[in-house]
Every structure is written in structure tokens, then in C-alpha cells.
Amino acid sequence: MTKEFAGKVALVTGGSRGIGRAICRLLAQGGAAVAVNYANDENGAKETKRVVEAEGAKCLVVRADVSDEGQVASMVSQVEGALGPVDILVANAGWIQTGTHEEVDFATWKRHFTINTDGVFLPVWAVKDGMIARGDGRIVCISSIAALRPRPRQIAYGAAKAAVIGLVRSCAEAFAPQVRINCIAPGLIETDMSNTLSPEIRKVMVDQTPMKRIGRPEEIAELAAFLLSDRSSFTTGQTMVASGGRVTLP
Ligand code: NAP
Numbered sequence: 001m002t003k004e005f006a007g008k009v010a011l012v013t014g015g016s017r018g019i020g021r022a023i024c025r026l027l028a029q030g031g032a033a034v035a036v037n038y039a040n041d042e043n044g045a046k047e048t049k050r051v052v053e054a055e056g057a058k059c060l061v062v063r064a065d066v067s068d069e070g071q072v073a074s075m076v077s078q079v080e081g082a083l084g085p086v087d088i089l090v091a092n093a094g095w096i097q098t099g100t101h102e103e104v105d106f107a108t109w110k111r112h113f114t115i116n117t118d119g120v121f122l123p124v125w126a127v128k129d130g131m132i133a134r135g136d137g138r139i140v141c142i143s144s145i146a147a148l149r150p151r152p153r154q155i156a157y158g159a160a161k162a163a164v165i166g167l168v169r170s171c172a173e174a175f176a177p178q179v180r181i182n183c184i185a186p187g188l189i190e191t192d193m194s195n196t197l198s199p200e201i202r203k204v205m206v207d208q209t210p211m212k213r214i215g216r217p218e219e220i221a222e223l224a225a226f227l228l229s230d231r232s233s234f235t236t237g238q239t240m241v242a243s244g245g246r247v248t249l250p
Helices: 018-029 042-054 069-082 106-134 155-175 199-207 217-228
Strands: 009-012 033-038 059-063 088-091 137-142 179-186 239-242
Touching: 009 018, 009 069, 018 033, 018 042, 018 088, 018 217, 033 042, 033 069, 042 059, 059 069, 069 106, 088 106, 088 217, 106 137, 106 155, 106 179, 137 155, 137 217, 155 179, 179 217, 217 239
Parallel strands: 009 033, 009 088, 033 059, 088 137, 137 179, 179 239
Antiparallel strands: none
16 A cells, blocks of 8 residues: 555544554554544554554554543544644544334433534544644544435434534535545444344345445445545545445335
């Protein structure tokens, strides 16, 4: 891989495992210094640090709840103090609890929005002014095909992830031309999150996927790297779907 992110500082929220770790690895391969955010899984974050440093990149591990304004501000100032201004943000941290509509109460609804939507807004708001002032910034936010395709057991999650797409579309216009911001809507990807689904539900989802398999975190990371690189220099405000074709089904 070319060192297309050489000299850049990247912050990846929810970098302790899954899709976040795969993105951290690819950004490190591309030459970025990488700040790995996590909420609880310190050992996972340390493992991501090992992976990043194995690529020859600088790494900082930062604990912060992305839905807490004070913790996000402190995270960004720690990153900027240790590595420099944030050039690249990947707002990846997320949370899901599947359930029927009878099981969704207001607390569950609010928790989905707190982590998946506030948890994108706050990191974006913490870095956008610096990016605009410096004249360059790239942001990728991770949504889900649950935002685009109705899922009866993902009501709150789908609504919160749809809000992320709306945020990205408006911000793209507001932050241009200095900052490009795009969204990725993954289908079912092999991570701890998808492993919470029962084998029966996973089978149904794979059967509904034209490519007949679960995606790999590395496949989402490749798309993120593309959207964060100069290779996508005329693309902003878009939501790229990576789902093995699943969202195209009725
Ligand atoms: P995962 O393996 O469950 O990892 C979730 C990550 O988010 C972890 O690093 C976790 O940190 C972090 N996180 C959760 N709450 C946080 C908080 N309040 N503050 C900071 N970090 C927090 O999930 P994944 O599958 O890699 O998912 C990554 C993103 O892709 C999420 O936004 C998810 O909604 C989205 N997505 C996933 C799939 C899929 O099938 N896997 C499909 C569509 C979209 P800790 O480890 O410290 O808890």
C-alpha cells in the first residue's frame, strides 16, 4: 500500500475491536499516526495499539465515552497534545440491542441515540473547526443498512443510524470545501456485534444476501480508507453501502 496517509493524524472511535480495529490497521499501513478510542475494552484497545505499531505507525490509546461531551473534548485534546491536530476522524463506535417493538422502551430508544448519534455528533463537533481552519479534513461516519432497509427488530438502532446519514449529508454542505465527510452503511459484518445475533438470524440474513456470506471488517476498512484518501477527492456527503447486495432486496 502507498503511504497515502503519511504525516496525517487519525482518530478512530471504537477502535478496540471489530471494524474499528481493521480501520486503525489500514490507516497505520497508509502511514497515519493513529489514536485508538475505546469505552471499556482496554485490553482490546491495547491489542489494536500492538497491531498499529506493528505497521510502523505511532499510536495513542484514549479512553472516552463518545456520548459524553467532556470526555470527547478531553480525548481530542489528549490526541492533539500527543500526536498533533486531527486530520482524519472515523466515527465508528456503536451499540445495538435487537428486540421486538414490545421490547423497545424509551430508555432503550434513548441509549441507541446517545451512543450511535450523539456519539457521532460530539467527535465531529470536536474536530471540525480545527479542520476547517487548517483547510483540510476527512471524516467517515459508520451507519448501517438498518438505516436504509426496514428491520422490525432494529427499530431504535435503524432510526439512530438514519440520523447519522442525515447529519453527514447536512455537514457535507456546511463543511465544504475544506472538509469532506462521508458515511458507510455496512451490512452484516463478522464482529462481536454480529455475534450477538442467534445462529438462526445470522443464517436468515446470509440467505437474504445476494453474495451469500457475512462481510469481513477489512472490507469496510478498505472503503473507509478510500473515502478518507485523495482517491475520493470529489466525494462528500455520500453514504456507501457495503452489504453483499443485501440492501437492494425488497
Ligand atoms: P463491536 O465489535 O461491537 O465494537 C464496537 C466498538 O464501539 C467497540 O470498540 C466499543 O468499545 C465501541 N463503543 C461502544 N460504545 C462506546 C462508547 N459509548 N464510547 C466509545 N466507544 C464505544 O462493533 P462493530 O461490529 O465493529 O461495529 C462498528 C460500527 O459498525 C458500529 O457503529 C456498528 O453499529 C456498525 N455496524 C456494524 C455491523 C456489523 O454487522 N458488525 C453492521 C452495520 C453497522 P469497547 O470495546 O471499549 O466497548
